[in-house]
Amino acid sequence: MSGAINLGVLSVFGDAIDFIFNQQEARTGQTMVGGPDQVFDLTGEHLKVTFLALGLAAVIALPIGVALGHFRRGEAVAISVGNAGRAVPELALIAFVAAFIGVGLLNVTFALAVLGIPPILTNSYVGVSQVDRNSVEAARGMGMRGLQVVARVELPLAVPTIMAGVRTGAINILATAALASLAGLSTLGDLILGRNVYGDAGVVAGAILIALLALALELGLAGLQWLLTPRGLKLARASAATT
Amino acid sequence: MTAGPVQLAPLAGQVEIHNRTGENASCVGQNKVFCPSWAFDNFDRYTTPLVNQLVLVLVAVAIGFAVAFAFAILSHRQRWLVPTFTAATGVLYTIPSLAFIFLLLPITGLGWTTAIIVLSIYTLQIIYRNIVAGLANVPAESKDAGRGMGMTNRQLLWRVELPLALPEIIAGLRIATVSTVAISTLMVFANVNTLGQPLYQQIDFKTNIVIAGVLSILMAIVLDLLLLAAQRLLAPWRRPSVEATV
Numbered sequence: 001m002s003g004a005i006n007l008g009v010l011s012v013f014g015d016a017i018d019f020i021f022n023q024q025e026a027r028t029g030q031t032m033v034g035g036p037d038q039v040f041d042l043t044g045e046h047l048k049v050t051f052l053a054l055g056l057a058a059v060i061a062l063p064i065g066v067a068l069g070h071f072r073r074g075e076a077v078a079i080s081v082g083n084a085g086r087a088v089p090e091l092a093l094i095a096f097v098a099a100f101i102g103v104g105l106l107n108v109t110f111a112l113a114v115l116g117i118p119p120i121l122t123n124s125y126v127g128v129s130q131v132d133r134n135s136v137e138a139a140r141g142m143g144m145r146g147l148q149v150v151a152r153v154e155l156p157l158a159v160p161t162i163m164a165g166v167r168t169g170a171i172n173i174l175a176t177a178a179l180a181s182l183a184g185l186s187t188l189g190d191l192i193l194g195r196n197v198y199g200d201a202g203v204v205a206g207a208i209l210i211a212l213l214a215l216a217l218e219l220g221l222a223g224l225q226w227l228l229t230p231r232g233l234k235l236a237r238a239s240a241a242t243t
Numbered sequence: 244m245t246a247g248p249v250q251l252a253p254l255a256g257q258v259e260i261h262n263r264t265g266e267n268a269s270c271v272g273q274n275k276v277f278c279p280s281w282a283f284d285n286f287d288r289y290t291t292p293l294v295n296q297l298v299l300v301l302v303a304v305a306i307g308f309a310v311a312f313a314f315a316i317l318s319h320r321q322r323w324l325v326p327t328f329t330a331a332t333g334v335l336y337t338i339p340s341l342a343f344i345f346l347l348l349p350i351t352g353l354g355w356t357t358a359i360i361v362l363s364i365y366t367l368q369i370i371y372r373n374i375v376a377g378l379a380n381v382p383a384e385s386k387d388a389g390r391g392m393g394m395t396n397r398q399l400l401w402r403v404e405l406p407l408a409l410p411e412i413i414a415g416l417r418i419a420t421v422s423t424v425a426i427s428t429l430m431v432f433a434n435v436n437t438l439g440q441p442l443y444q445q446i447d448f449k450t451n452i453v454i455a456g457v458l459s460i461l462m463a464i465v466l467d468l469l470l471l472a473a474q475r476l477l478a479p480w481r482r483p484s485v486e487a488t489v
């Protein structure tokens with residue numbers, strides 16, 4: 001019994017892998033689907049809208065969060081934005097944009113950016129405002145002005161917290177970009193939402209690709225975080241971990 | 244294994260209009276921002292999705308809490324489990340929910356089981372981390388006082404450490420619950436009739452989007468406030484502070 005189930009499971013995953021690497025006839029007949037070309041196109045479109053939205057979210061949220069954190073003002077706002085962001089249903093957001101604003105790359109980019117802003121804003125506020133006051137005083141004592149303090153002391157020390165927010169935002173955006181299929185974009189969500197065309201193989205292939213893409217993005221941003229973290233901070237963490 | 248409600252939806256012309264009479268028809272026909280009389284006449288469409296979504300959220304958070312709690316207690320004594328469990332739940336948390344549903348398709352099919360598995364897995368990390376942090380933040384003096392009174396490890400855990408960690412534990416539950424409400428709309432793709440169902444079926448119909456979206460957000464707010472009230476009731480000595488996402 002369990003053997004049969006396992007075989008069934010394996011065969012669907014096998015079909016899904018096959019779908020990714022070999023073009024085949026659609027369930028509806030006539031057209032050809034799957035294969036590297038289509039997978040490549042859909043992945044490209046998925047990544048394009050993800051990075052556009054992430055960039056837009058960062059451009060909006062980082063300066064606001066960092067400024068609020070630097071002046072240690074607006075804690076309630078910075079924290080509530082993050083909490084409220086979690087309550088937004090992704091499907092409702094995409095539906096809202098499709099119905100009220102319009103479909104297409106630009107509209108979807110704005111919609112997805114809305115999901116990235118809360119974690120980035122909240123975390124950049126928290127990261128910057130939690131920088132040790134003594135470090136800031138020391139920097140001022142060395143003659144640094146406001147912006148220098150931000151750029152050379154507060155931001156580097158806040159990198160781990162800020163990047164945690166960027167990673168959360170990025171994953172939210174990448175996940176919801178799958179729903180962009182409902183708002184006129186051809187992302188990997190097409191495969192998942194088009195079961196009548198692509199069949200179970202295509203649906204599971206879409207799921208595998210999106211999951212891999214999310215893990216890759218997470219790893220990539222973790223790498224970026226490692227590059228941006230000041231060496232002293234890494235050493236301090238390493239020694240804290242060993243003791 | 245039928246195609247279910249999941250299919251590529253052409254955007255135009257799929258608005259299914261009910262009660263096309265009188266002023267109702269003109270408001271709905273012109274797809275205005277919000278048609279109150281349509282909403283009043285058709286509110287019963289949203290009751291089943293609303294109840295389903297609420298049940299789904301409560302079950303998923305309860306299961307997630309039970310699992311996270313068990314692991315947190317376990318790793319309270321076995322500290323090496325903390326990074327292991329955090330990393331494992333972190334990887335699971337990274338997988339987008341829509342992808343997760345369909346990765347489970349060959350194994351559990353579509354339906355409530357799949358929806359509950361996916362949603363409860365997402366709650367694990369935040370609840371676990373908050374329980375562990377809550378237990379770690381219990382002041383050493385309190386534990387010493389307990390030991391001085393002759394408590395065993397088990398008594399210390401249940402009578403001193405857990406009660407003192409309660410604010411953090413409930414803070415974790417609040418975050419998990421609010422996110423679960425939002426994600427549960429997506430469970431329409433697992434064939435569960437949540438508020439995502441009306442959203443997905445009539446994605447061009449503005450009044451529908453407003454009702455379903457607002458109901459989902461309200462559910463998140465009400466559950467959050469209930470948990471906040473529980474926190475005040477159960478841990479009156481500590482005012483709940485603003486919680487950050489860090």
